[in-house]
Amino acid sequence: xxxxxxxxxxxxxxxxxxxxxxxxxxxxxxxxxxxxxxxxxxxxxxxxxxxxxx
Amino acid sequence: xxxxxxxxxxxxxxxxxxxxxxxxxxxxxxxxxxxxxxxxxxxxxxxxxxxxxxxxxxxxxxxxxxxxxxxxxxxxxxxxxxxxxxxxxxxxxxxxxxxxxxxxxxxxxxxxxxxxxxxxxxxxxxxxxxxxxxxxxxxxxxxxxxxxxxxxxxxxxxxxxxxxxxxxxxxxxxxxxxxxxxxxxxxxxxxxxx
Numbered sequence: 036x037x038x039x040x041x042x043x044x045x046x047x048x049x050x051x052x053x054x055x056x057x058x059x060x061x062x063x064x065x066x067x068x069x070x071x072x073x074x075x076x077x078x079x080x081x082x083x084x085x086x087x088x089x
Numbered sequence: 090x091x092x093x094x095x096x097x098x099x100x101x102x103x104x105x106x107x108x109x110x111x112x113x114x115x116x117x118x119x120x121x122x123x124x125x126x127x128x129x130x131x132x133x134x135x136x137x138x139x140x141x142x143x144x145x146x147x148x149x150x151x152x153x154x155x156x157x158x159x160x161x162x163x164x165x166x167x168x169x170x171x172x173x174x175x176x177x178x179x180x181x182x183x184x185x186x187x188x189x190x191x192x193x194x195x196x197x198x199x200x201x202x203x204x205x206x207x208x209x210x211x212x213x214x215x216x217x218x219x220x221x222x223x224x225x226x227x228x229x230x231x232x233x234x235x236x237x238x239x240x241x242x243x244x245x246x247x248x249x250x251x252x253x254x255x256x257x258x259x260x261x262x263x264x265x266x267x268x269x270x271x272x273x274x275x276x277x278x279x280x281x282x283x
Contacts, residue, residue, distance in 0.1 A: 049097040054245040055257050056101040061241045062257070062264035064108050065233070069267040 104241060111233075134215040143213020153209050160202035161273055167196040168269045172262035175246070185250045193243065200235070221282050227275035234268045 096102075114120055134140055143150045171192035173179035180188050211218060218224040242261055245253065 051248050051252060053098050053100045054241075054248060055254055056098060057104040058241050058245045058261045059257050060101060060104050060108070061237055062260040065237065065264035065268050066260065069264075069271065072271070 100240070100244065107236065111229075115229075128219065131215040131219040134212045137212050139209045139212035140215060143209060150210065150213050153206050156202060157206035157210060160199050160206060161276065164196060164199035164203060165269060165273060167192040167199060168265060171196070172265045175250075175258055175262040189246050189250075196238070218279065221279060223275050223278045223282055227272060227279060230268060230272040230275055234265075234272050237265065237268055 114123075135144070143153075170179060171189050174181070174183070174185055174188040174192075242265055245257075245261060250258070
């Protein structure tokens, strides 16, 4: 019985670690992509404003 | 059980594989091949009943678009409330679990509304959006958002929130807000294009 409980706890712990690693990878990718994307968008707007108003 | 094939980090391996596949698809000629292949689908969409109604009856298109925007507003509200709670910014006097679970239930219906009304609207202007790069950015963002929400975020927050690393939890909340903000922004961008 104790062994079964231990196995269950180990399984849940592994599931949590897997979910956390997956979230870390996906969240990092999205945050890095967003940083580049919005930086490029802001740069583009600034260049257009510079062309329009000098 | 898939974990027996790829080990205990099955979800992480799949996540890395999906990100790698998305990058390869985006930065190679594979994208161009698919783009040409799906043109007949968009031509067909304009000939459907939805396409005819969307093109010829402005009031119907505007009404469905109103539903689409309300769906987007509700979805945005769910994301801000749920992720804002995870970040400790809003509803701090209500337990995490209640906010996250209830927002998730509403999120599903908001997403369903967005998808159904979105398909109708796409049929009405199929060839216009086919040639708009921003439409494809939106679809990429939407696919990314749905996968992120149901394959990454939801399984993570299904665990006891106190046992999750707070940095990972906050990064997940920020990424969720960013990806849905991108979907909303590109959606409005379509409205201002063409």
